[in-house]
Amino acid sequence: MTVRRRRAFRRPFRGALAAVAACALAAATAQEPVAVADLPPNALIPDLRVLPPSDLHLVGDDAAGGALRLKFATVIWNAGEGPIEVHGPAPEGDAGDGGGGAPQGAAAGAAEGDAEHGHGPDDALPDRTAGRTADRPETDSFVARQVVHDADGGRHDLGEVGVLNYEHRHGHLHLASFARYELWSLEADEPVALVAENDKIGFCLMDNLMVDEELAARDDPWYFACDQSVQGISPGWGDLYVAELLEQDLVLTGVPDGRYRLVNVADPDDALFGADPAVAWASVDLVLEGTTVRAVEGSERVGSDAARR
Numbered sequence: 001m002t003v004r005r006r007r008a009f010r011r012p013f014r015g016a017l018a019a020v021a022a023c024a025l026a027a028a029t030a031q032e033p034v035a036v037a038d039l040p041p042n043a044l045i046p047d048l049r050v051l052p053p054s055d056l057h058l059v060g061d062d063a064a065g066g067a068l069r070l071k072f073a074t075v076i077w078n079a080g081e082g083p084i085e086v087h088g089p090a091p092e093g094d095a096g097d098g099g100g101g102a103p104q105g106a107a108a109g110a111a112e113g114d115a116e117h118g119h120g121p122d123d124a125l126p127d128r129t130a131g132r133t134a135d136r137p138e139t140d141s142f143v144a145r146q147v148v149h150d151a152d153g154g155r156h157d158l159g160e161v162g163v164l165n166y167e168h169r170h171g172h173l174h175l176a177s178f179a180r181y182e183l184w185s186l187e188a189d190e191p192v193a194l195v196a197e198n199d200k201i202g203f204c205l206m207d208n209l210m211v212d213e214e215l216a217a218r219d220d221p222w223y224f225a226c227d228q229s230v231q232g233i234s235p236g237w238g239d240l241y242v243a244e245l246l247e248q249d250l251v252l253t254g255v256p257d258g259r260y261r262l263v264n265v266a267d268p269d270d271a272l273f274g275a276d277p278a279v280a281w282a283s284v285d286l287v288l289e290g291t292t293v294r295a296v297e298g299s300e301r302v303g304s305d306a307a308r309r
């Protein structure tokens with residue numbers, strides 16, 4: 001497997017994308033959600049996987065009263081045949097459900113060359129949720145629905161799979177509870193106690209890291225705009241969250257020196273189709289000593305039916 005990081009993208013196909021998106025939106029009609037069991041045989045099933053956390057380091061955080069934090073980078077990627085795709089609020093003025101499914105950012109002409117997470121308010125996309133009534137006003141959340149593609153261009157709405165929250169610091173919607181970070185103490189190489197966790201990790205799903213070129217149908221990212229209406233991860237592509245991002249960490253208050261296992265679990269609530277938390281996880285062991293941390297060489301594990309965390 002080759003992992004190739006991409007920072008900037010050229011999109012000569014943008015005009016074509018816009019045309020496709022316009023067609024898809026015009027054709028979109030409200031429809032009843034489809035049960036997974038009723039998906040057609042040609043449905044393209046996603047399969048989320050996780051790469052072991054990397055770039056481990058410690059920072060002191062004054063905002064948290066000087067607490068020591070373990071920072072790290074994570075990648076959640078799609079090893080399936082079709083994209084994992086969620087739909088949020090439809091663009092203003094569009095009464096349809098957006099079931100057609102090209103990323104709206106493509107049609108709207110998203111900022112060139114920026115498929116990194118964590119951009120500031122200056123280069124954020126326009127907030128399409130501004131002035132609109134949230135589906136869940138008590139939490140300012142919008143309903144997220146999962147849409148499965150099929151091999152003949154069909155789209156199948158599986159209905160609600162969670163909520164999207166507006167992340168003001170990033171300027172876009174995040175799919176809530178897309179990942180959970182855990183730190184386990186070890187005894188004889190087995191995890192025995194959870195010593196730290198961060199279970200409210202929201203993500204804007206996007207293609208920003210080519211993980212498996214053979215699986216990737218496209219050489220360019222399809223979901224690149226951190227879009228508010230349609231987000232996703234394409235086959236062969238991953239969603240890299242670098243260590244510097246907000247909440248890419250665990251607070252180590254009260255955690256003594258020793259050897260631990262850092263685990264990233266995707267879709268921990270098992271809400272998404274094609275994202276089984278029993279296999280969509282990865283881990284790396286680390287040694288904590290005072291204000292230093294080091295990853296244990298060769299200790300990386302990735303989820304499988306047989307493996308244990």
Ligand SMILES: [Zn+2]
Nearest residue numbers: 118167170204
């Ligand atoms: Zn974000």
